[in-house]
Amino acid sequence: MIKWTPTANDVGEDIPICFIAQTTAEYQSELRCIIVVVEERQSKPNIVIANEAPVLGGFLTFTPKGKNPDGTIRMDSRFKASQIYTGSCSPASSWKCHQGDCGTITTSEYGETDPDHPGDNCQLQGFVTRSLQTDKPFDLLDQDCCWTYNTEDLGSWSMIAHIDLGRRSDTGNPNRSPVTTMPPQIRVPQNRPTTYNLLAHDPDGDNVRCRYGIKNNLECSTCKTVPGFTLDENACSLSFSGSSSSGVYVFELVLEDFPRQNTTLKYHDGTSTVKYPMSLDASDPLSKIPLQFLVRVGDAVPSFVLGEYIPKYITPTVHHGTFIRTSLGKEFSFPVSAVSTKSQIKDIEISGPLNIEKTFEYDTVTGVGKAMIKWTPTANDVGEDIPICFIAQTTAEYQSELRCIIVVVEERQIESDVECTDTTMTLYVSKSSIKGFNETNLRLNDPSCLVTTNGSHIIASVSLNSCGTQVEETVDEIIFRNEMTSFDHPHDIITREHQIEIPFTCKFSRKSRLSASFEAHKSAYLSTDVGFGNFTYLFEFYDSSAFTTVIDPKTYPIKLKLKDMIYMGIKVRSSLSNIRLFVESCRATPHDNPNDPIYYDIITNGCTKDKTTKVYSGSLKEFRFGLQAFSFIGNYDQVYISCTVLLCGAGDNKTRCAQGCTDSYNRRKRSMISDTQRHFISQGPLRLAGNSSGCPGFSLNRVIAVALLWPLLWLLEL
Template sequence: MSQLTLHLLLLALASCASASHYYGGTMTYVSKGQNPDGSFTVDIRYKETFRTGCSTYNRWSCASGNCGTITSLQSGRVDSSSAGFNWCHSDALMTRHLPSDEPFELRMASCCWITNTAGGVLSWRLLTHIDLGTRSDTLAPNRSPVTTVIPHIRLPSNCHRNINLLAHDPDGDQVRCRYGLVYNVECASCQQHSNFYLDEDACVLHHYGYTSVGARVFEFVVEDFPRQQISVSYSTGSWASKFPLSPATPSPSSTPYSTAAPGGTPLSRIPLQLIVRIDGAVPSCTEGVYLPRLLSPTPYNGEFFDIAVAQELEIHLKAQATHSQLSDFLISGPLNITEQKTFSGSVAESTLKWTPTENDNGVHFPICFIAESKAGASVYHSEMRCIIVRVGPRAGEANVICSETTMTVEVEKSSIIGLHADHLRLNDPSCTLMSNATHVIGSMSLNSCGTQLEEDDENLIFKNEITTFEDPTAVITRRHEVEIGFSCVYPKTGKVSLEFRAHKVPFIFTERGFGKFTYQFEFYHSSQFSQMVDPSTYPVEVPLKEMIYMEIESTSSIPNTVLFVESCRATPIDDPSYHLYYSIIENGCIIDDTVVVYAENGPDYKFGMEAFKFIGNYEEVFISCSVVLCKAGDPSTRCAQGCSNSTAAPAVHHHRRRSVALQTASHYISQGPLRLKRSSKESADTVRSDVSATSLNMNLVFIAGTLLALVAMVCGVVIFKSKQPKVKYQELPNSEF
């Protein structure tokens, strides 16, 4: 008997001993691609929590479709608790070999939930719908939503508390969290408890307080829907259409469960089940008194962390409670995550560490946590927060030489296992790398090869990276993926060559809650925005009064975002704070009469205006804009407010605590320069004007000469007269007559 078969048999036998011990579970999946023989591999991760131990007790059975065979299974403890009710939380990774990428379903059914649950729930039912087909929008296999949860959450009976359920989709799909409705398939009890309300779109469970004490079973289903109609194709030649989620909300049913799932065409169905225990009343519902309050540097709920393969992730948690004793941090995360806790007075801290492996590359991992405290026999929980960890390719080290106009990077071949010099590229794949016996070498100017520009208050930072590439026709790889980032930093106050000022490369920013996002500001030749002005032709020459077309495009790891242009101004130098400027947009309102907006309320902003120049000895015009990126659909963001009167009082925004950040800070981006170009008509008019001016000037010379001669004569007469001796008159005596 093989070791894997023996392991599965032991797990099956152990399931008999797990009666009255179940606290909940979930399952997610990710495709690992197609194999050389045309078959497929999928990694399935599932979490289970029981009262009697931390082994993964239950095996999943095939409910429909061809579920293939299990090729590997590994599991381990993630966390446990002994605060009044013992439980142990485990994570497992199951790898399956499949004959095709067509959908199939896995089911887990057994007995029993923990005793004394409201309604006397006994059995549990979990169903996962797995679809690995190739999507028409991403041209990649479909990925399931990412979720996990602390399996046993405690709420005081007298407080209004929210539980933010993690529901992130790596493909950017719309995610809905709903109650299980298909009796004996998605759920065993299908209960929807009083004094609780599930916001399906936001995936928030609201508890309104004044609920009787006791444990309640929650059986949720997490589904992902495309944001537009797409098709999903399969290796067998079949395909299926998938449609966005309908905004219509079904009317409440008088029965506690339904025999059919709600309408729509979800790509995946993921089970999410847990216990919510209602404890006695707490003297104060204010966080930080009895209920623990999470403090900085604890991550916000929904925050993203990017990490490379083999790089250690470190997350710091901190909590405070003045009238209860902090005793633990409860976590749910991937296999091999570790935790180190310290307690000091009313404050507790924890450090989570985890290092992804090569197999984790490209996978999004959820981590959730809660701070726990005690006061006598009472146990209190903080809010639950969850983060998403996105694992990227293996990182490398590089030696970088920075000059005024170029960057040169040197990578020692022996520093990275599996480095293949003939399969490396820069951001721009047309830029090749050189290599010798010991090093891989790349050299580029500051505005070429896909170099990207970041800036802070003091520096300009030029970034590029070396990555691996494959034959686009290949279906497998046996090379390690490598990502070697490098950069050059230049102080803004120093002397920097103008060579890289001609065209601004994309601006990159990073903020908590939004991760890394990029703005690209470009000029276009027409209102069709189909052909960008070639960066090598900068500065851009434009005829006076002709339309210039501009686009600001945003890219973000957060799906469904909106770009808002707060202001745009023109300056004769590349400095938006320069004293001489011309306002184009202010407070989201168009100021210049010639502006035409072609696209807005999305991830990009397209507009045009008539070309102009500054009066005086100024040759160039730079356009600078202040922009904000917001999550779509929230009326409290700056993006949703649109044009606002600058004299009006600022609006007060009440942001929901569950969101990490509804919008980014304002960022200035710029592009240019524009330089006035005379049209042919203007040039002809200029020639005619010059000829007329020459004739006029000759006449003026003659007239001026004559006038000067006359003036000279007059002046001469005046001078002559003024020099004659004056005659003195005296009265003669009468005697002389």
């Protein structure tokens, strides 16, 4: 560690410092030198902090934030500098004005993100506010020494950002740069072709191009393309052919945004310029921002099967490119889970904003690593599209795919409260805080569950294991999650973007509150439908084929052995006598979610699919069936049975009920008089208590009993 403190005699000087490493045999490394420019202290200096460790890359993005009270222009920028961890983390960035009027720095802060240092990496995120006298273009430059060891033996590095705050003719606002982030290092096995979808989101909806930097523009150090890798500039994807030699490769990229139509930028001095859509010869983008990182090509992996050596994401991990809305001061969180059966997951590495938090735990029995990522937006984040990326890594340094999400931070603070009991959770939302929204166009995770309203609040009350409520378990807590969202029209099946997203959560201590109520016998499902009034579905497990004794809810989760018969009954309570219950489908899932990507069909389109399933005689208002217990092959410790049910008018041969079992049933528009809407109901969980067949490989709390005797079930990739 080389340290030096300038004196008054050094002010205004360019002080050279050279260094060289030498062995006891008197062999020496290359000679390297740096220049230290000594300036007098300024009241509002640029962030200039000397590197104390080799860097791993970084980026800079910017967002205009309107005018300050004194008439100047406010612009916020966010940068990241990654470096090798050497016992402490200190900022390694020196963004200086290179060209144009860069204004003055009014506020700055920085901090470490993901501070666990699992791979001896250090991520430092910075936030800077500038006050600008003009909206004309300017450039910020960051240069220094040195890259960490790399195959190309690159030494110094250079990044430049081109910023243009002219007012756009298409949006009426100044341009915002693309946003991006990246974990410090990407690791890929030497023999595994892989494609990485780089995060290149533009808040203005512009097209983004990712390209290699140009040395003459100070965009990079050497600007070399990397053999064995292909960069798709328009898709912003980086593909590895699986043929490169092992080593560390440096990527010095530039992200450029182009408008989707000819767009004029107007400036306060009366001048203007025109920007054109992206094309093969387009060379004048709205802005340019750097993105630099390392890819470490490691030893060959023995298997390409996801979930063995290469970590595989499992439910409830979010998909790449997901947009999530949150508001100022509200804690935002999401879980990430990955499994690796032949290598131990040591961490879920994240790259995100200041103040982001992460907890991680690894289950040695299941091979599952779980992280909970939390972040609370501050006033500086309002109006921003905040990127968060994550990647799972094993002790053998194999990594999962790279996934990224965008968190849209709004100023709106929805007034809501959550009330938790041993069996229910209830969300109360103030109507005054969501003015302009139709309260009838609100749904929960299960859209068949209704919300209610009074004069001042919208209310959603659900049992802990109904209406699509998801259950998560940590070492200390059991967590129940649901969400109220809005949609455009009552009959929409999907929506591309929710206008309102209000997640609500209840957390209970495992030590003090672990009881059958959390393992969740489901209460009755209350429903209302045109022509049928109010009715209730009940879904129960029975102790025998006589269907006379319901299994006591206090004994949940129900423990079974392989080949044991599971007896289930679904009935409807209604004041109407001329109705008929129809069970259209049933499936087994390892989570309390009928849309879980991991499932096994028991009944489909009214037809039994499992060979052990038997339907018993019942009544028009009751459906009874049973099947032999089996186990999912995989790392799951509970299972639920989810069914789709509906009611029809009895005696009407044009209803879905009258059609019965059919693989070719035409899902025509339902009759508002003869059919109800389809409703999801579920019950569980069931858990394997022992192995009656003597087959090896099954253990309590590891393998789940439910749905099939002999077929092999496989995991569907997310």
